[in-house]
Amino acid sequence: MIDLHYWPTPNGHKITLFLEEAGLDFRIIPVDIGKGAQFEPEYLRISPNNKMPAIVDHAPADGGAPISVFESGAILVYLANKTGRFFADDVRGKVHVNEWLMWQMAGLGPMTGQYGHFHVYAPEAIDYARDRYRNEVLRLLGVLDKQLRGRAFITGDEYTIADMACYPWVNPYTKAPLDLSPFPDLLRWHAAIAARPATQRAYALTTQVNPDAGKPMSDEEKKVLFGKR
Missing domain, CATH: 1.20.1050.10 (Glutathione S-transferase Yfyf (Class Pi); Chain A, domain 2)
Known part of the structure; x- marks a missing residue:
């Protein structure tokens, strides 16, 4: 099982695209970036740059302790290597x-x-x-x-x-x-x-996770997203 710390943004969509294509079991843990969830100490332990997405793989290939990965590009490479899919063979x-x-x-x-x-x-x-x-x-x-x-x-x-x-x-x-x-x-x-059916499933998660997706951001949300350090 993979925990996906996610909010429906372009970087978040990258990971749901992969997970849906690969058919991996995953659980979404919403990270409401407008409310500052990305700054919570528990989240910073797996994503020290206070950005989303991040994953925790509870069944890594080496059979050891869970592996956490932050940065969307690094997550894609990790998942491609884990599954042996969507990456070249040579x-x-x-x-x-x-x-x-x-x-x-x-x-x-x-x-x-x-x-x-x-x-x-x-x-x-x-x-x-x-x-x-x-x-x-x-x-x-x-x-x-x-x-x-x-x-x-x-x-x-x-x-x-x-x-x-x-x-x-x-x-x-x-x-x-x-x-x-x-x-x-x-x-x-x-x-x-x-x-692609997997793309449609991935993007369907948008309103499931954030029913307010597409609505204007409040001034307070902008302050959190663009101003908080």
Whole structure:
């Protein structure tokens, strides 16, 4: 059994995508980031950076004590190694998957997050910041679109953790949508993943865990999420 400390955000969705695809037994432990659950001492013991998600694997492959893992990319690699799925079988293939996983962790995720912050959550409109992050996100989506030309998935014919990492970060802000029409291969890939039954099960968890998903954040929630140290 895997305990998934989760809230329905793009980084949270990465892990439910994997767990649903792999058919692993898991239990969701909600981490309400708007109420500051990520700062609770018990949670900080497994996720010292006070970010979500994190997991605790109560049945690790070595048969030893439970293993906790924080950081969504590290969790995906751990789960891929545990199950032997959604990761390449050979050294060169693993390098390729890792490249695109790190690309998402270092680029697509952070830049899209900043785009969302300044277009959706910031208390005032700052044109420089809005333009800066919009342009960078569009550049990154162009990189991904080019990579997907002639490929079913990011690294080839097989669905991998690189796809699971990138998918939730493509145009996640309904209040600040991007025009993706210049990226036909990206749209094709995104639609194919959206149609997977495991993807639909993963995203169905959103309102089960947070019935208020999609509603505007309160000022107090923004203060906790963006201001607490």
